[in-house]
Amino acid sequence: MYLRLTEEQRMVQQTIRKFVEKELMPLEQEVLRNEREGRTGLSKEKLEQLQNKAKEVGFWGINTPAKYGGADLGQLMQAIVTIEVGKTFVPFEFGGFADNILYYGNEEQKEKYLIPTINGDKKSCFAMTEPGAGSDTQNIKMTAIKDGDSWILNGEKTFITGGNEADFVMVIAITDKALHQKSKGREGVTCFIADRNMGWKSEYIHTMGEGGPASLFFDNVRVPEENILGELDKGYNLGLEWIGFARWMVGAKAVGASERLLKMAINYAKERETFGKPIAERQAIQWKIADSAVEIEAAKWLVYNAAFTLDEGEDNRHLASIAKLYGSNIGNRVVDRVLQIHGGMGYTKELPIERWYREARLWRIYDGTDEIQRLIISRNLLKGHVKID
Amino acid sequence: MRTEATIGRTFVDRLIEEHMQGANIVNEVSMAKSWITDLSQKVAVECMQLYGGYGYMEEYEIARRYRDVAVNSIYAGTNEIMKVIIAKNLGL
Structure with a gap:
């Protein structure tokens, strides 16, 4: 057992620490002021500026596989980076990553959703929680009904991180009610990728903290069959993997x-x-x-x-x-x-x-x-x- | 929580009576101030947790209460100062 960070890990730690101290901490007063006056802590332009600087230092997609242009540095390195960035409250993340479950998409989905998310051109969110169902997924009520070669989604999701900004959502809905009941929620639910322009709406939730989550509303939102992520009726496992990872x-x-x-x-x-x-x-x-x-x-x-x-x-x-x-x-x-x-x-x-x-x-x-x-x-x-x- | 809140209430009621009778209750007041304000924070945390994510929303009063009680252990003499007073009056 070797309880020391490696030379490489210490170097990354030092580089990130310097970045946080030099680029992020000086923005703290500005962030506090913005938030107090009801704006987001960092403007979109400012965040992009910072991410470009981070890119130059080589920290883009810290944990993203090299195949997708990431640095592929592993989980321990991610932990070290998260601790360093946690030392400031400036709402910044190194870009260049995507939700773990997006990697389960087929080639077309990867092209259309995964790659643009990693590149920072699209923003995603994941929606499982509902007003009456959190970690107890068997209580989910949102439905998807098949209609020709697409599915009609109806229901409400809540406490969705990133839901206000997202261009698309990976949303969990019941596709087989009988199976869902019989399996106590483990089967009969499916994960759909739904673009915002397919018609779902989001609403900001004010919380005790800054930068709140969203409620998402689906009123007869039509999603094409090819936007099923993973397998039909097997969305529960994707949900578990997303939450636990x-x-x-x-x-x-x-x-x-x-x-x-x-x-x-x-x-x-x-x-x-x-x-x-x-x-x-x-x-x-x-x-x-x-x-x-x-x-x-x-x-x-x-x-x-x-x-x-x-x-x-x-x-x-x-x-x-x-x-x-x-x-x-x-x-x-x-x-x-x-x-x-x-x-x-x-x-x-x-x-x-x-x-x-x-x-x-x-x-x-x-x-x-x-x-x-x-x-x-x-x-x-x-x-x-x-x-x- | 109910038990501790009742103990706190009983303590305060007694101190009000003694104060009205003109008794010297500086020591007991310091005890009540620190113990009950610490208790209010503990209770606020527990109650907020019962609400889950809703407790963190400003739409629910519990979020406001949680922020409010934080100052109780600080103003009118911090709870550390209360303990200094109690210790001094015990002869330390």
Whole structure:
């Protein structure tokens, strides 16, 4: 066992860190101001500008297969990059990637949807959740009825990340009601690729955080048969794969944010004096700092391990749930302590801490709530899918 | 949650009565302030989690409540200061 990053991984880490510090962090005040005044944090032009800069440094499609023009650096590298980018709240991602399930498309679908998504010419979203169905997919109500050589989609989807901006959606609908009921939701649903101009509408959902998700409305939307992604009635497996594949990335994001926040707290604790000495000399503050450091370190290795396991070609879903559950929870605890250390200043919008405080709450909800992660972890153990050595 | 909220309410009610009688309750007030404001954050977190994704939407009051209670442990003397007062009055 070799518990060190390789030379290459450290180099990438340093390069990304420099990029984040030089290109992204200086934009933080602008992002806060934009968001406060009801605009998106980064304008479309600004984001493209930044992505072009990133492209020049060679970070385009970090995890995308080389065959599709990506850098193909693997999951652990993706974790390292996500942690570094997580150190700022500037809403930026290195472009050049596509949803994992789009790779299951046939050659025509790849040409029409996958390649333009990787190139950044089209934006995608994935829609499974409905007002009455989240991780409990057997409660899905959206229907697709066959009509000639196309399908008519009706229903509503909600909490769809990227749904406001997407040019097309990969949407899960019931195609065989009897089969869907008999199989408790595991069969009889199909994944369709539906372009926005086929007639679905989106509506912005205001959340406690910034850059909210969308509700999608399908009112007799006609989708051609050739837009079925994967197999008819087998959409459930695609859905599972989409949801589970990057769960641990939430943990990585939380680790990055926590590291930055802890750094802020350390600096502030040394500056701020009460009753004649810096609060850094008070044990109440010291313990908050120590507890945060311990939890961040543990979460970081859980994230690395989940990513590393996937790079080794093994099933990492159990470890991914553990990393997601722990990372998102310590993220919430760290931001709470850091806000407390900053006192009244931490509660103001002058500092970005309150923004992270609001965002962090989402980490424990999306990509499977805490409770769903616990369900998965315990079920794996109780049913013997995973054994304690 | 119901049990702890009831304990908090009972504590505050008693302090109001004692305060009206003119008793010195500085120590107990510091205890009540820190314990109950910490409790309000804990309860807000739990209740929000019960709502799932809806709890994160501003359309539901719980999101607003969650943001509001965050300041309780900070203003009117942080909860760390409350503990300093309690410890001092215990003779430390």
